[in-house]
Amino acid sequence: MKDHILEIKDLHIQFNTDEGVVQALNGIDITLERGKTLGLVGETGAGKTTTALSILRLVPRPPGEVVRGSIILDGIPIMEQSEYEMEKIRGKTVSMIFQDPMTALNPVIKVGEQIAEAISIHQKLSKEKSLAKAREVLELVGIPGNRMQEYPHQFSGGMKQRVIIAIALSCSPKLLIADEPTTALDVTIQAQVLELMKELKQKFHMAMVMISHDLGVVAEVCDDVAIMYAGKIVEQGSLEDVFLRTKHPYTEGLFNSIPNIDDRKAELIPIRGLMSDPYNLPSGCPFFDRCDYAMDICRTEKPVKHSFSDTHFTECHLYTAQPEFSLKSKKTKE
Amino acid sequence: MLIPVMLGVIFLVFFIISLTPGDAASMILGDGATEERIIELRDDMGLDDPLIVQYGRYMWDLLRGNMGDSYSTGRSVAGEIVQRFPNTFKLTVTAIFLSVLISIPIGVISATKQYSLFDNIGMILALVGISMPSFWTGLILIIIFALNLGWFPSGGMKGIMSLVLPAFTLAIASTASITRTTRSSMLEVIRQDYINTAKAKGVSRRKVITRHALGNALIPAVTVIGLEFGILLGGAVLTETVFSWPGIGRLMVESIQRKDTPMVLGCVIIFSLSFSIVNLIIDILYAYIDPRIKANYT
Amino acid sequence: MSTPTTTTYEKHTLNTKKKSQWLDVWKRLKKSRTAVIGLILILVFLMLALFAPFIADYEKDALGMNVKERLQSPSLTHWFGTDEFGRDIFARIVYGTRISLFVGIISVSIALSLGGTLGAIAGYYGGRIDNAIMRVLDVLLAIPTILLAITIVAALGASILNLMIAVGISNIPGFARVVRASVLSVKDQEYIESARAIGARDHTIILKHVLPNSMAPIVVFATLKVASAIMATSSLSFIGLGIQPPTPEWGNMLAGGRAYIRDHMYIVLSPGLAIVLTVLSLNLIGDGLRDALDPKLK
Ligand SMILES: Nc1ncnc2c1ncn2[C@@H]1O[C@H](COP(=O)(O)OP(=O)(O)OP(=O)(O)O)[C@@H](O)[C@H]1O
Ligand SMILES: [Mg+2]
Numbered sequence: 046m047k048d049h050i051l052e053i054k055d056l057h058i059q060f061n062t063d064e065g066v067v068q069a070l071n072g073i074d075i076t077l078e079r080g081k082t083l084g085l086v087g088e089t090g091a092g093k094t095t096t097a098l099s100i101l102r103l104v105p106r107p108p109g110e111v112v113r114g115s116i117i118l119d120g121i122p123i124m125e126q127s128e129y130e131m132e133k134i135r136g137k138t139v140s141m142i143f144q145d146p147m148t149a150l151n152p153v154i155k156v157g158e159q160i161a162e163a164i165s166i167h168q169k170l171s172k173e174k175s176l177a178k179a180r181e182v183l184e185l186v187g188i189p190g191n192r193m194q195e196y197p198h199q200f201s202g203g204m205k206q207r208v209i210i211a212i213a214l215s216c217s218p219k220l221l222i223a224d225e226p227t228t229a230l231d232v233t234i235q236a237q238v239l240e241l242m243k244e245l246k247q248k249f250h251m252a253m254v255m256i257s258h259d260l261g262v263v264a265e266v267c268d269d270v271a272i273m274y275a276g277k278i279v280e281q282g283s284l285e286d287v288f289l290r291t292k293h294p295y296t297e298g299l300f301n302s303i304p305n306i307d308d309r310k311a312e313l314i315p316i317r318g319l320m321s322d323p324y325n326l327p328s329g330c331p332f333f334d335r336c337d338y339a340m341d342i343c344r345t346e347k348p349v350k351h352s353f354s355d356t357h358f359t360e361c362h363l364y365t366a367q368p369e370f371s372l373k374s375k376k377t378k379e
Numbered sequence: 380m381l382i383p384v385m386l387g388v389i390f391l392v393f394f395i396i397s398l399t400p401g402d403a404a405s406m407i408l409g410d411g412a413t414e415e416r417i418i419e420l421r422d423d424m425g426l427d428d429p430l431i432v433q434y435g436r437y438m439w440d441l442l443r444g445n446m447g448d449s450y451s452t453g454r455s456v457a458g459e460i461v462q463r464f465p466n467t468f469k470l471t472v473t474a475i476f477l478s479v480l481i482s483i484p485i486g487v488i489s490a491t492k493q494y495s496l497f498d499n500i501g502m503i504l505a506l507v508g509i510s511m512p513s514f515w516t517g518l519i520l521i522i523i524f525a526l527n528l529g530w531f532p533s534g535g536m537k538g539i540m541s542l543v544l545p546a547f548t549l550a551i552a553s554t555a556s557i558t559r560t561t562r563s564s565m566l567e568v569i570r571q572d573y574i575n576t577a578k579a580k581g582v583s584r585r586k587v588i589t590r591h592a593l594g595n596a597l598i599p600a601v602t603v604i605g606l607e608f609g610i611l612l613g614g615a616v617l618t619e620t621v622f623s624w625p626g627i628g629r630l631m632v633e634s635i636q637r638k639d640t641p642m643v644l645g646c647v648i649i650f651s652l653s654f655s656i657v658n659l660i661i662d663i664l665y666a667y668i669d670p671r672i673k674a675n676y677t
Numbered sequence: 678m679s680t681p682t683t684t685t686y687e688k689h690t691l692n693t694k695k696k697s698q699w700l701d702v703w704k705r706l707k708k709s710r711t712a713v714i715g716l717i718l719i720l721v722f723l724m725l726a727l728f729a730p731f732i733a734d735y736e737k738d739a740l741g742m743n744v745k746e747r748l749q750s751p752s753l754t755h756w757f758g759t760d761e762f763g764r765d766i767f768a769r770i771v772y773g774t775r776i777s778l779f780v781g782i783i784s785v786s787i788a789l790s791l792g793g794t795l796g797a798i799a800g801y802y803g804g805r806i807d808n809a810i811m812r813v814l815d816v817l818l819a820i821p822t823i824l825l826a827i828t829i830v831a832a833l834g835a836s837i838l839n840l841m842i843a844v845g846i847s848n849i850p851g852f853a854r855v856v857r858a859s860v861l862s863v864k865d866q867e868y869i870e871s872a873r874a875i876g877a878r879d880h881t882i883i884l885k886h887v888l889p890n891s892m893a894p895i896v897v898f899a900t901l902k903v904a905s906a907i908m909a910t911s912s913l914s915f916i917g918l919g920i921q922p923p924t925p926e927w928g929n930m931l932a933g934g935r936a937y938i939r940d941h942m943y944i945v946l947s948p949g950l951a952i953v954l955t956v957l958s959l960n961l962i963g964d965g966l967r968d969a970l971d972p973k974l975k
């Protein structure tokens with residue numbers, strides 16, 4: 046068995062709200078090797094943020110509830126830690142970059158202090174030393190150290206995201222979770238921030254979970270890819286597996302709905318319909334009513350995991366009957 | 380902003396008071412006055428001039444610290460107010476300090492333990508608190524703590540002990556509403572993304588609240604503290620009446636009963652001025668706790 | 678884009694949307710235990726006010742003095758005891774309910790119609806008109822509400838009409854602000870633009886389109902203000918500036934009973950509780966309404 050930084054097994058999380066129960070995660074399995082980057086892809090509401098928060102045990106509770114499952118982070122069973130132990134893990138072993146840089150920084154605390162805070166907590170340094178170190182980290186992400194004294198509202202969106210990256214990296218975590226770190230930024234800034242993250246990842250030898258719904262971003266930075274749909278990982282594999290040997294109809298649908306530079310005449314085929322109502326998931330495959338390949342069994346029975354190699358698997362009924370089945374997509378047929 | 384508003388306030392109050400029926404001159408001179416004396420005095424006081432002229436004269440005097448003389452005692456209004464003001468100041472400032480000291484911790488704890496027993500009881504008490512008229516609360520406190528237990532005097536102003544009951548009475552309503560505001564803004568703040576960022580850094584639960592959430596939640600709380608101070612000044616009129624506290628509020632009520640218009644006018648002006656100054660202080664305080672506003676100032 | 682057909686269509690969907698929205702609000706309100714308690718309480722008080730003549734005789738029980746029966750403790754014949762003139766306190770409280778609710782509702786109506794008009798005009802037209810109105814309101818706001826009311830009654834003289842005028846006027850700025858804010862929040866929405874595009878007149882737009890869609894915060898505010906108007910009424914009566922004895926009013930009952938609290942505390946207990954319960958029930962309803970109208974907060 047390889048040395049894994051992260052192992053999530055059979056994770057079920059639901060939100061008990063006034064309107065009903067949202068089954069946000071329905072049996073997630075994820076493994077990630079040290080130093081590797083996993084792309085977590087899925088449309089809105091698929092459960093990406095919930096997965097990320099569960100690794101830090103920050104799913105709001107109530108309404109959130111972990112029904113079952115385990116998470117092993119760097120050898121530590123997360124579910125069994127006390128809150129105090131979790132505080133020592135957060136920011137040090139694993140840290141997270143949140144979706145929206147505009148709201149992720151505290152508006153009334155100086156930027157420098159927000160970075161230094163993590164340092165002083167985990168490295169037990171004096172205030173001056175943490176600030177000095179925070180300055181180094183700030184410069185590392187490309188912001189002049191003299192802006193330490195400023196407040197977040199004095200920074201642009203791209204700079205805020207850099208600050209957030211600095212906070213996340215300040216204690217050299219072993220795993221960095223980035224929740225759509227670039228979607229809120231404009232395109233030119235996106236590229237810069239992405240470049241910066243790639244560079245820093247190399248430098249710190251971190252593993253990374255990169256959440257995104259942009260397959261382009263994923264192709265650029267990830268080693269492995271996991272495709273999420275309605276609280277399940279429907280396909281997971283190496284970048285090549287998922288991009289070139291696509292197995293799940295939903296993954297295929299994702300590829301068909303983005304433009305292809307090499308073949309601009311190819312028509313875009315959006316996935317029809319909407320994701321199933323999270324309050325009321327169907328008993329069979331949740332993708333059933335949007336799937337071009339749907340069969341009778343898909344309506345009634347949950348698909349099971351089907352492996353193609355050590356690393357590549359999908360959850361789809363298509364391969365139970367015909368293991369050699371191949372999707373019709375133009376793009377995957379090279 | 381302060382000066383034009385105060386000019387407006389004085390004009391408005393001057394106008395309202397001028398609607399008082401009855402003749403000031405005959406009131407000052409009493410029943411036995413002759414017709415000539417009254418006419419003479421009316422002339423002296425300029426009571427037959429147009430209102431705007433009387434207002435101008437009043438403002439001119441006011442600028443030199445003269446607010447006229449009391450109709451009933453003949454003493455200088457400004458003098459009387461200067462003498463009484465410290466008492467009202469003592470009472471209201473103690474009350475607002477009490478409120479802030481009690482309400483902020485309760486509001487914070489309630490929010491962090493939303494729907495807990497503490498929160499539920501706290502919120503019910505707060506709602507009852509804003510529903511109690513201060514003059515009645517005062518009477519009840521007098522019955523319990525002065526007449527029955529004898530811990531505090533039931534009225535008057537002698538020493539620190541006599542401050543306790545009136546200050547508490549006055550503080551109840553504002554404590555209740557500052558608690559409610561603190562709780563709801565705290566609830567709003569702890570849902571924000573930056574709170575998650577702080578937790579993800581490994582900041583302890585207590586520090587997330589005290590350092591990251593409270594700083595932001597105080598911003599709306601401070602606004603309410605300013606507004607509550609206005610309500611508290613109004614409440615002082617009643618509290619001072621109940622506890623025979625020799626402040627501006629009681630002076631105002633007595634003056635109304637004696638139809639002593641210059642004194643009433645003086646009291647309202649001094650109350651409004653205090654309120655406006657408090658709001659000015661709140662505005663400045665704002666700049667300290669909210670860096671986004673400081674940026675606009677400098 | 679805004680042909681008459683689309684507007685009728687939009688108006689239609691809008692109206693059905695509105696109806697179901699209020700139905701939703703009612704459903705959510707029913708779910709809140711505290712709001713239901715408030716509703717029941719206020720219903721009880723409304724019943725008392727409505728059926729007062731069936732409960733007690735105004736002339737005989739509430740006004741008729743009976744020196745032989747003065748200052749009696751609560752008993753089966755006199756549920757809440759008798760006051761210093763031997764009048765039945767329960768009967769006086771029942772008739773006091775009429776006055777409190779009446780004055781509370783009428784003065785809020787005055788404030789709502791005057792303040793609301795000012796606020797709607799300011800919000801709808803904006804620019805200079807808005808500026809002028811808001812500056813005048815700043816002046817009114819600088820005088821603590823209850824002090825403004827006291828000043829007005831002091832000048833006009835104590836009577837039920839003047840009391841309602843005073844409490845009404847002193848609440849104008851609050852209503853103007855709330856109405857202005859909610860008008861601002863809906864004014865630029867598409868259905869307003871389309872109504873304007875088909876040439877509807879300004880006052881039609883304001884009355885038919887803007888106000889109905891900005892009702893929610895106004896309803897909440899008005900409910901809470903009836904509570905504070907009732908409080909203000911009793912406060913003014915307590916210091917002798919509101920309803921004059923012998924007419925029974927909770928505030929003046931407290932003022933009358935004040936001298937007897939040493940040995941007869943029940944005399945101030947029940948009128949005070951009546952105030953607390955009425956004000957509390959309205960506050961409960963107001964809070965419940967606010968949560969029901971804005972379910973995402975809580
Ligand atoms: N605090 C919460 N209370 C109730 N439901 C929640 C909560 N947080 C998430 N959910 C629900 O859980 C499901 C998964 O949400 P999640 O935020 O993980 O999606 P996501 O994949 O991150 O989507 P996005 O791309 O929009 O960020 C959604 O149906 C969402 O409505
Ligand atoms: Mg998300």
